[in-house]
Amino acid sequence: MEKGTVTWDMIKIHQQTAENITDEVAEEFPLTIMINGEEFATMVCSPIHLEELVIGYLATEGIIRSMKDLHSISIDKDTGFAYVETGKPLPDLAVHQKRWIGSCCGKSRAFYFQNDANTARTVMSHFTIKPEQCSYLMDQFQGAAQMFQRTGGVHQAAIATNDGIEIQFADIGRHNALDKLYGYMIKNRWKVKDKVIIFSGRISSEVLLKVxxxxxxxxxxxxAPTNLALQLAEDLNITAVGFVRGERMNVYTHSERIELDSLKTTE
Known part of the structure; x- marks a missing residue:
């Protein structure tokens, strides 16, 4: 079974005592992606759910759109390589990863890279959720974060509905955790209607674009969110809710998806 952690002998110091113990730490693993025989990228990740990670990463990079674009994928964990065959030609990396300033939805927001401008999309869902459901989902999310509880060294990302968590992934890289979600969705042909993403880390522009x-x-x-992430969330029609802790939360963008009718409002 995939684990993603290793044991390490250490000395634990607490107040005036020192104790020799064995601890569990997050495993860090380099994975190089080869596409059609060419090296495309190397990422540092947790060595679990690697197929989902590769599929999701390729989708966020605009290399594939669905499983139909993948002729084959194989992971060699012994050597740290993922081999992908696809019918689509590889992009020119010099252009693909070039910083590119452009508009978002006709407005003046900046994308960092050309591939983000090509693959980011305005979300059209009319999904709504109650504040108490947000709190419940976050509690469930944190309760299921077993790898984080054991190591304190990973990020978590999950897909949920109003009723509960449907799938959850962990990785040392916050972007990798989201890519695993996306890869799972593509691999299993999941519909995104009435779904919400729950995330353990900061809402940055890169995180927002992946969503x-x-x-x-x-x-x-x-x-917390960053200002550029919130600007992009406004333009891409995404509801960004931060600091979901207990019954508290901050709704930063597109509050129409959060059912506020039963709440008291103050000026």
């Missing part, structure tokens, strides 16, 4: 590429209109995080 937009998945086509999901609501993102819940226990952490």
């Amino acid at each position: 937009s590429k998945m086509g999901i209109g609501c993102l819940l995080s226990k952490s």
